[in-house]
Amino acid sequence: MTTPFQWELEIALSAVKQASQICRSVQAAITDEVLEKKDKSPVTIADFSSQAVICRALNETFPQDPIIGEEDAAELRLEENRAFLEMIVAELNAAQIPETSPENVCRWIDQGGAKEYSSRFWTLDPIDGTKGFLRKEQYAVSLALIVDGKIVLGILGCPNMPFPIDETVTGTLYYAVAGQGAFAIPLNQDQEQAAFPIRVTTTDDFSQSRFCESVESGHSSHGHSQQVAEKLDIEKEPRRLDSQAKYAVVAQGNADIYMRLPTRVGYREKIWDHAAGVLLVQEAGGTVTDITGKPLEFDQGYELKNNQGVIVTNGPLHQELIQTLGELAINE
């Protein structure tokens, strides 16, 4: 008997693993090749390579499934960016991806171009935390499958995360399937190795708790999280790291809380920045809502249209934290 989504898990894990290894090799070599997107955020050859490899693999096995991915190939098709495209082609050739050509690379990337909600789709952030990637700190390759508005499968490839039970091993692949728990495996492990189940902490004492948040104060308000920490007597310094690695840190019990507090009115979180991390934490026993305590709604297209910010906890700390955000009027 097979468990639900076993086939999807197998294909997706191998694609994320391959993409994570490409990201790692790009990071080790050069990273000063950066395109600036229209919104002024950076994108590298690793972002595009990762999206190409993962969309190619998903499309080969699940051709009917739309993919809502972060990147698209419009800029890469411009003549002025031809050299940049050739560097992506070279990365995929080095990774021995069959049928690699400039045209196919653009086509694979654009397979991740769905925008609308459908009853079954994947969502992909080929590199979440590009700024962390450029600083050679934390970043994540993030992939999730959403069926009938529910996240059923989530994977985070974290090439710079120490393995939870052996910190000498760098690079962790996290995954969760709805109802089946959350697990970590080393990114580099070639032979079959038992997946290590991860769990959130059980503390209900804020004075003993630690929270994590973005490095970038433009992505999450450090001023507001400081106010919350003072009100709740959280004494420990926040752990700042980029990307959905923050979800993994809570899921494996290295922090108790992740706060993502809006920095400007009107910003809507993107589904690919959260879907995989949310399922990982929920399956590890934790709780995720927006800053008003509402569940995140993954049936609204590519944005979390009906939500503001994100609050992640081990569970026991959740309600009082949401209440405090209300008292401080941070949720308005």
Ligand SMILES: Nc1ncnc2c1ncn2[C@@H]1O[C@H](COP(=O)(O)O)[C@@H](O)[C@H]1OP(=O)(O)O
């Ligand atoms: N104003 C904002 N508020 C919240 N998140 C943002 C904002 N601007 C960009 N982001 C997104 O935050 C993510 C990184 O988060 P973190 O700080 O936790 O590493 C990126 O995916 C980035 O999207 P983008 O890819 O468009 O730059």
Ligand SMILES: [Mg+2]
């Ligand atoms: Mg980006």
Ligand SMILES: [Mg+2]
């Ligand atoms: Mg992102």
Ligand SMILES: [Mg+2]
């Ligand atoms: Mg990204």
